[in-house]
Amino acid sequence: MATNVAPSSAALPLTVDDVHAAAERIAGALVRTPTLYSKTLSDLTGAKVYLKFENLQFTAAYKERGALNTLLQLDEEARSKGVIAASAGNHAQGLAYHATRLGIPSTIVMPRPTPTVKVTQTEGHGATIVLEGETFDDAYAHARMLEAEKGYTFVHPFDDARIMAGQGTVALEMLADAPEIDTLVVPLGGGGLISGIATVAKAQDHPIEVIGVEAELFPSMFNRLKHTELPCGGDTLAEGIAVKEPGKLTSQVIKALVDDIVLVNERMLEESVSLLLQIEKTVVEGAGAAGLAALLAYPEKFKGKTVGTVLCGGNIDTRLLANVLLRDLARSGRLARLRIRLQDRPGALFNVAKIFHEQGVNIIEVYHQRVFTSLPAKGLITDIECETRDAKHLDRLIAALRNTGYSVSPVELA
Known part of the structure; x- marks a missing residue:
């Protein structure tokens, strides 16, 4: 290096x-x-x-910078025939935008699975879109074939x-x-x-x-x-x-x-x-x-x-x-999902919710699970999604639930 x-x-x-x-x-x-x-x-x-x-x-x-610098160095013959690129990202949009602005026809080859929003955005900049192949390599190969066949100038996204x-x-x-x-x-x-x-x-x-x-x-x-x-x-x-x-x-x-x-x-x-x-x-x-x-x-x-x-x-x-x-809120402890084991009896959820209230924690959603669980028939699992101030606040809530006798486990992110 x-x-x-x-x-x-x-x-x-x-x-x-x-x-x-x-x-x-x-x-x-x-x-x-x-x-x-x-x-x-x-x-x-x-x-x-x-x-x-x-x-x-x-x-x-x-990406506009390199695309424009390249377009401005094309001779008249190359401009009239147009440019082509294989890209589903920022290079496609930058090239299409400046080519259209300069009156140069542009063709962008994208893999078929390209998200519709990217296709639409690039079309919106004036490019002709060709969907070809399942991967970028397929799209690239097709773009080079069209380059040879139509006389387009291929504009590489980086190796130029x-x-x-x-x-x-x-x-x-x-x-x-x-x-x-x-x-x-x-x-x-x-x-x-x-x-x-x-x-x-x-x-x-x-x-x-x-x-x-x-x-x-x-x-x-x-x-x-x-x-x-x-x-x-x-x-x-x-x-x-x-x-x-x-x-x-x-x-x-x-x-x-x-x-x-x-x-x-x-x-x-x-x-x-x-x-x-x-x-x-x-x-x-x-x-x-x-x-x-x-x-x-x-x-x-x-x-x-x-x-x-x-x-x-x-x-x-x-x-x-x-x-x-x-996900970032969840990792910082400001958003959490707690899995709590309850007994299936009247007032069970109310008593849990009361602890959330006492700790000043906002409940966002509650998921009750009676059937798909390994617990006995009278047991149930409740997932409660909640919003706290920070990780320490979440820790205090979990401690309060456990001190009252509940089995609690946070649902962790990857």
Whole structure:
């Protein structure tokens, strides 16, 4: 991995001059998102934390930068024939939006199981949608076939120097707004964003450490650069960085310029999405929360440093976001489900509810179970979902129930 001194970039596919040229090219056509200091997250992590709000782009993700930089370099013939991409995520929306704005036809190939909301959003930006195959690999293969057949220009989501240069403009803005940053913590999937950011960071006149963050379920670049064979796959909250095969060009840049890669688990990603909404009042997707997840998971690595991280996207399904927030409430003890064994007689539930009232705990829902239980016929199980102030308040409620003679067990989350 890289040291704090930038190596010669002569052999790399990207230079800092390419990033500066991209910044000039795309200037005025995207939101210049803010880089803001977070006192609360700084106190929480022990680092001085700056957040780059790329979730405030029009399509709610940084992907617009690389897509636009690529589109603006196409010649007239390529523009007239149009562009094509395989994507079910932010790359699709960013490319479709700017292609339509520039009058360039765009085709996006998506796997058939792609959620309807993503198909509709991308269509809404003016793209022609082709649903093909069950997996991303199927969609990718079909897109390359259409590229050859129709003469479209294929726009790769990350493994293209023009894409990397566009994404690197994120770092130019961050360092202009917060020049004291000495560590950049960057979500890492295919590697386009971190390649651009590292290229800028290592060209500065002072050392800046660059740390990539991958989801624990998709350690593809971690495996490649650390020569490990961790399993790669699963249902991650951070689908925006769930890449099984990292780019060839991005791997070259990351190997030369990135100092380290860390992995974060699903629980930490969920907690970070919730914290950013509660503390910063901003909605991020799982990938967008990966940087904060790393700060929380490895506090000793970042303590005392001035850290910049990118909230790279805000496209999260509202139902999924609701689940994440409720699960976080449950883990913190503010929301709980208690399983209580009762005798099946008049007043049994009333007497339990009275204890909840005495402890100042709000009952949300009650689930009575008489039939599907291993208890005798006169026994029953009651699950009570309740809302408390914090974990200590919940502990006091459980103690009060047990002191009155009830058998109580919390229903735990994974």
